[in-house]
Amino acid sequence: MTIPLRDTTTAPRRCTHDYQVSCSNCRLGTICLPLALEADAIDQLDEIIQRGRPLQKGDHLYRESDDFKSVFAVRSGSFKAYRTTDDGREQVTGFYFPGEVMGMDGIAKNSHACSAKALETAAVCEIPFNSLSDLSVKMPTLQRHFFQLMSREITEDQQLITLLSKNTAEERIAALMLSISSRNARRKLSATNFRLPMSRIDIGNYLGLTVETVSRVFSRLQKLEVLQVSNKEIEILDLKALQDVANVIIETE
Amino acid sequence: MTIPLRDTTTAPRRCTHDYQVSCSNCRLGTICLPLALEADAIDQLDEIIQRGRPLQKGDHLYRESDDFKSVFAVRSGSFKAYRTTDDGREQVTGFYFPGEVMGMDGIAKNSHACSAKALETAAVCEIPFNSLSDLSVKMPTLQRHFFQLMSREITEDQQLITLLSKNTAEERIAALMLSISSRNARRKLSATNFRLPMSRIDIGNYLGLTVETVSRVFSRLQKLEVLQVSNKEIEILDLKALQDVANVIIETE
DNA sequence: GCCGTTACTTGACCTGCATCAAGACCAACC
DNA sequence: GGTTGGTCTTGATGCAGGTCAAGTAACGGC
Known part of the structure; x- marks a missing residue:
């Protein structure tokens, strides 16, 4: 169950998040990378983004092998992402704070490869992936933006690999x-x-x-x-x- | 220096690679995921893909902090990707075999986060990323295809993380x-x-x-x-x- | 062929972290 | 208040894998 992020008809042209980010005209938290989006793009994104329902400590945002439908930008609170090993143990793969985007692990197989659990009371923006894809097709900037977001996830994982092995x-x-x-x-x-x-x-x-x-x-x-x-x-x-x-x-x- | 993959005017409609892959109508090796591309898409991809120059053992395909221009599909031979730690040591982040795609680590910052070195005599297909982006905008299937490729890289890194930590x-x-x-x-x-x-x-x-x-x-x-x-x-x-x-x-x- | 260099193997020893165990702290609940 | 169940801390002990060292095999260059 999701509700619209805000009423776009009367919305001001600035970040509507609970925290401030460096990019002054972005409403998406850290989806906002160095590559700033034009005002037009922001309005279109607003159309597809939804405010997810609030989560309590311990609640799951999604679980391993759930159907992949959306990626999520953290608005408040924090999350851990983890996968369950074949012998049933848990491996935490990352912590997510406000302004960070999670859930991209689900794209490959159209089902989530990790579970995401709230570490405290938390709120997210839900970004339906199909809408995002469609929009990216119309807006090359957004597409590149999203490619960068995923690439960043890769480099972060590789930093963790280095940390663990050395x-x-x-x-x-x-x-x-x-x-x-x-x-x-x-x-x-x-x-x-x-x-x-x-x-x-x-x-x-x-x-x-x-x-x-x-x-x-x-x-x-x-x-x-x-x-x-x-x-x-x-x-x-x-x-x-x-x-x-x-x-x-x-x-x- | 790159040369065209093949003369598209006379080309047969089948895989032109040195190895066979499961998808019978794909010319891209394992870029070929479950999501098969239409013949039309393949022709368009052919236009932008180039055959990279052959590499000898020890040659670098790209180096850390090189400008990011292309991703590469391995045609033959094999590669290791590695990053250099702050104190100068090396961390191997992956091995790449024919049919696998490397270089996506460069998208985030527009410069490569890893180096790629040939482990033996090798050949690659070079896929200029700008052309690929442009084409993805026209071809939603290709876009999703590429998102999946990146997401797969993420899940593989996470498997390595688990392996290393447990x-x-x-x-x-x-x-x-x-x-x-x-x-x-x-x-x-x-x-x-x-x-x-x-x-x-x-x-x-x-x-x-x-x-x-x-x-x-x-x-x-x-x-x-x-x-x-x-x-x-x-x-x-x-x-x-x-x-x-x-x-x-x-x-x- | 010989030589030099680098890759690989094997052994002996040592250490950083896991394991086991016990106790302290804290919050929820009766 | 006391009890229960979780998380956190600290100590004692053990072992997997690191380090050091020596030797062998593989590969290139001449």
Whole structure:
């Protein structure tokens, strides 16, 4: 069940989201990439985008092998995407924050390859893929836009691959903290103080570590006065030191 | 420097590649997904596709941060894609065989995120991305086709992520052997006897293992009479056992 | 053929993280 | 208040795979 995003007849020509993004004339969050869309394109997109129903913590946005119908831009809250391995375990493949787009894993087979679960109360924009395809055909800019979005997903996955295959536990955790920090900064939120929406279990799962290791690394980084950790509340005390620990350059775009 | 794939005026309406693929009316190798293209579409694609110059072992097809202009379908030979980490090490992100498409990592930033290097003498089809985009605008089927290709790349990367974060050395190697085997089968080559085009170093790098471990695992699997390994020549002696070792279902499509 | 170089294998040892185990904290609920 | 069930932390121990080292096989160049 979806309701229209807004009444387009009276709508102002600016971002209607709950957060501010750099592109001043975009209504789509980070679907908004360097390549800005013309006003005309935005109006047409508005026609097809719908506001998804609100989700509570633990609710699924979609599940593995569900029919693929739409991609989703996160409006508020956060999500984890995960796939279930053949022997029934879970592999977290990504965390999604406001302004990020999820669900593109479903295009290949017309059914979702991952499940997406809300980590807290959350809201999304639903973008029906068929409409998006049709519109892309009419609007080459949008098509390229969307290609870029998918390509970006590929490069991000490849960064995770590198992290998993080359880096130590401390480097992985530090890299994740830096990634969350920079995604916060992008949304004009604090880059140094934030609340982790996900559990230690999810962090460990995502980074290929056990909960115990995650916990130990947090303790160690706290002892070194790099981070201040109290349960889910994180404060980056020494950004430079954290970057040194990560030993990886996290893109700050 | 590229030369036209073939003289379209006299061309027969069938696959012109060095290998056979399942889709009988496609000239593009595995760009050919379940979604078959109409004859009309194929003719139009033919117009924009070019045969790339032949590559020798060690030659680069493109390098990290090269301008992104085209994607490439492998015609013969094989490639590895890799990215260089901030501290100068290499991370192999994939191997590409005939009929597979590479280079889509470049779309996001209009410059390649990976380098691609020939593992042996190789040939490719070059598909200029601008032409492809333009054509997709005219041909919705082609657009969807290409979206699927990219989405597939995402799911494959996610499988690798899972492999790296959850599986043992033996499981990883077994999974890679099964993957190569099934990709061979797809090209109507032997699924049990093949030559690995890549070095142990590359295998280790790709799977997040050291050369020594790769070597030891091969020896162990040989002792167990699962594989026959002589340098790069592999024979799968016991497919069922190999699948058990992998503990992961490898898609055979 | 010989030589130099690089790829591969095997062994001995060591370490980072997993595993096992116990306890602390926290929130929900009766 | 107490109980229950989850998440998080910390310690003790073990092992898969990394590191170091030495040797062998394969491949090119001359």
